[in-house]
């Protein structure tokens with residue numbers, strides 16, 4: 001589904017990701033862990049085509065298509081979803097209306113007709129309920145004044161409304177209370193399917209106990225320095241990143 | 251109209267013209283009068299009344315029953331209004347006409363610049379609009395469509411909202427051709443009365459032809475409320491001056507003002523909000539979206555008299571510039587003589603936020619559409635202040651649809 005080969009990403013000519021390779025197949029869940037500032041969020045932004053990040057070398061291929069020439073919005077409509085670490089507040093834009101616009105953008109890209117507000121309302125209500133979210137959030141402006149946890153849930157809501165093939169969730173578990181973590185994990189598990197893939201970026205093993213990954217990668221200073229099974233997460237929880245950091249010293 | 255009243259109005263017009271000739275144009279510091287050829291708008295009227303029909307149809311489709319003023323003259327009155335709500339100036343009693351003429355003559359003496367005299371000097375008519383509690387307390391709603399078809403015209407509206415009465419006024423300015431039109435409004439809201447004005451200004455085609463001057467003076471008595479919410483597309487030169495006087499304890503005035511300007515359109519706003527007693531509140535929210543080489547300005551004064559403890563006034567001016575050629579000037583002024591008052595003001599100028607744009611695009615929304623969403627988002631607050639949902643729709647369609655890529 002997603003093949004990243006020798007990817008180097010720079011910001012203002014400063015390399016942040018330095019030769020990263022990753023292969024994610026349909027049905028798989030990959031976890032990426034790593035110390036602060038190692039380039040995890042940068043990877044999500046470059047996957048989404050953020051203009052501030054330059055692909056200096058390497059390739060990202062999604063469903064057989066090189067992403068180099070694909071615009072941000074088209075990456076989304078073709079099935080890539082990023083649950084951002086810091087969701088942006090957009091004043092004046094209604095949450096429910098935004099969700100419907102986003103869904104319609106995807107439907108249009110697939111030759112389907114727009115869904116009306118009346119037809120969308122029951123769908124949205126069901127999705128909200130599955131995430132135990134308050135209906136009133138939909139009358140609010142997009143993420144404006146949402147608490148940290150509400151923002152994260154709103155990202156998952158967008159994911160299950162848009163039904164992407166690849167979901168990259170950047171620290172969606174940070175800032176969630178214990179109940180919210182359980183709800184979000186169950187949302188992710190319901191979303192999980194043989195034809196979909198997930199990349200979970202997290203600092204904590206907690207989430208990985210609820211959503212079992214197929215592979216765990218450790219990103220240090222812009223490179224994947226170690227990969228393994230779910231046991232690797234447990235190991236890191238005990239040992240920390242010290243050894244790996246020393247080994248990755250430039 | 252009897253000859254005596256007609257003569258009296260004519261004398262007033264002549265006096266206004268003489269006064270306009272003697273006074274300078276409004277200060278050019280903020281407004282680019284220099285670049286506008288005022289003479290070009292001084293031709294005689296063209297009889298293009300038919301054009302107005304098309305605009306009317308649009309308003310009717312939105313469910314707005316209108317009184318129509320064509321080039322300053324009341325041309326059509328809707329049926330179903332409580333008796334006495336809308337009276338053509340020409341149909342007033344001699345006594346009522348004399349009272350208006352006397353008030354307006356006094357006002358002439360206080361005009362600070364020529365433009366303030368034009369609604370009288372170019373005067374072709376007008377109306378007296380009144381609402382009273384007698385109707386049973388339900389708000390009286392009146393839609394006024396002011397159409398300019400060319401040449402020079404002026405119109406006066408004298409508004410009176412009785413004690414405990416409610417009046418909702420929707421005013422649409424529509425210019426169909428190069429025209430200089432001036433509208434003078436004087437409104438008195440008596441104790442506990444409420445006046446809500448929704449105002450739209452736009453032109454039929456892409457051409458920015460209008461030279462539109464509006465000046466409004468509002469007098470609010472005890473616990474009277476007034477809101478003035480305007481959505482403007484701008485024109486060759488559009489200028490609005492609003493003077494609000496809060497005379498009575500508990501009086502409240504709210505202003506919402508949205509300009510959505512493209513091309514070389516201009517829209518200028520001057521406000522003077524006077525708190526004459528304590529316990530009065532005022533808010534002003536002014537927002538501008540400017541594209542192309544458009545220009546806007548806001549000159550807003552809050553004046554709070556001495557011994558007016560407990561007065562509260564806010565004023566905010568936010569701008570979204572869509573192109574490097576667009577310009578917005580702001581001049582907030584506070585003149586506070588009292589101690590225990592709350593006054594706040596602030597102004598911002600920005601461009602579309604790239605993080606917000608990226609976030610919307612990352613959800614599949616195309617850049618052009620995402621930008622339009624951000625503009626609508628920016629405009630939302632003043633649009634929501636409009637009292638009537640049908641007017642909100644018209645505002646969004648007529649204004650936000652007018653920008654490139656909308």
Ligand SMILES: Nc1ncnc2c1ncn2[C@@H]1O[C@H](COP(=O)(O)OP(=O)(O)OP(=O)(O)O)[C@@H](O)[C@H]1O
Pocket residue numbers: 011016034035036037038039040041042043052085
């Ligand atoms: N737009 C930017 N401009 C400048 N530097 C940036 C930018 N984006 C990322 N960086 C830098 O790149 C490095 C990696 O940042 P990134 O956000 O990807 O880390 P992370 O692994 O997600 O960290 P955390 O665990 O704290 O979320 C950091 O040093 C950061 O300061």
Ligand SMILES: [Mg+2]
Pocket residue numbers: 040041042085170171
């Ligand atoms: Mg991060």
